[in-house]
Amino acid sequence: MRETTSDADGPMTVGGGRYELIGHLGSGGMGDVLEARDVNLNRRVALKFLGAGRLTGAAPGSERYIRAREMFVREGHTMARVEHTYVATIFDCDIGGADPFLVMEYVDGRPLAEYVGGDPLLLEQTVRWSGQITEGLAAAHREGVVHRDVKPANILITHDSSEVRIIDFGLARFADATESHTDMGTPLYRSPERCRFESGDERSDLYSLGCVMYEMVTGWPPFGDRHSDPAALAKEHQYRSPVRPGQQVPDVPDPLDDLIMSLLAKSPADRPRSARAVTRAVREVERVLESVAARRRQAPGHDTSQADVGITERIREAEKRVRRLLLQFGSAHDETVAARVELAELTGESGDERGAVELYERLGRDCQRRYGPHDRRALDAFEKMTRWTEGGYER
Known part of the structure; x- marks a missing residue:
């Protein structure tokens, strides 16, 4: 049973009141993951609870239950040693309640x-x-x-x-x-x-x-x-x-x-x-x-204004731009459409012709749903899709 506290009208907290529970992020075989706010540091965190009693099949207070909690603490310490951009950070480990939990970086x-x-x-x-x-x-x-x-x-x-x-x-x-x-x-x-x-x-x-x-x-x-x-x-x-x-x-x-x-x-x-x-x-x-992109940029009719910028970096920036415009305007706004066309073209130039076809097909269908089956933007997307289906630019 998870131990929580709260004032009469206040939020539920764990960890002696330090972590204010916000919502449920997910569940797995090991336990629940809850979004919370670290009251002391005023930052969002994720709390990963491990139902030790459920894992061991042992009653709280039993020798096996105690061993499980001790091992959980050791594993928490082990995980906390890993500090890297691409690894979610472990901030803390709390074993004070019935269900111990890890305090982790909240990843949006x-x-x-x-x-x-x-x-x-x-x-x-x-x-x-x-x-x-x-x-x-x-x-x-x-x-x-x-x-x-x-x-x-x-x-x-x-x-x-x-x-x-x-x-x-x-x-x-x-x-x-x-x-x-x-x-x-x-x-x-x-x-x-x-x-x-x-x-x-x-x-x-x-x-x-x-x-x-x-x-x-x-x-x-x-x-x-x-x-x-x-x-x-x-x-x-x-x-x-x-x-x-x-x-x-x-x-x-x-x-x-x-x-x-x-x-x-x-x-x-x-x-x-x-x-x-x-x-x-x-x-x-x-x-x-x-290398594939460099060869294609040399073909007649290609834009060489960004020849000194790597294709992978250009794709990543285009993807970010599409994501931002999708949130701001939706999938078929003219600015979003232009950004999606750029992403599809860069994807094809990188050698991923299948990916370019897929991106153009999605774009065409989105424009059809928004503006009708004969919309210029949709037809243009399907025309470009056909070009990449047939091999894209001349090499």
């Missing part, structure tokens, strides 16, 4: 899980977010911290900057040690050694990252789906080789295809040596995108 964003599970992501998004995830994992691994549950639900994408924040470091190990029967170490993204109930290490995180990248590139995980039997998934992770992403969707650069397959090697020894090595490999994919 959505989990990557809400972006995947259908169409492939834009190629530049995949490369950008993959690089940020690997940087965050590298920072954790340098501190000896292994995540053990890398999955889209544990990767948040911020609204303002479209950047990664990795959450829940160490909680899978806590669940293992307390004999939890939760979904920690989700079977869709679990490494072969974790499927064998081994503890795993840094390279287990890299396998899970490979599963996540595979889903970003293709639209689905390498094996099964969310309705698959966990035992069958475990066998596939251990014994079956996935189809290469590039055989399923177009425009996947060979270095990205090769990287994902190396991350999905069955033996940890056959995977990249470290998250830092993966970061370098992702940077190589970025250079491939830049």
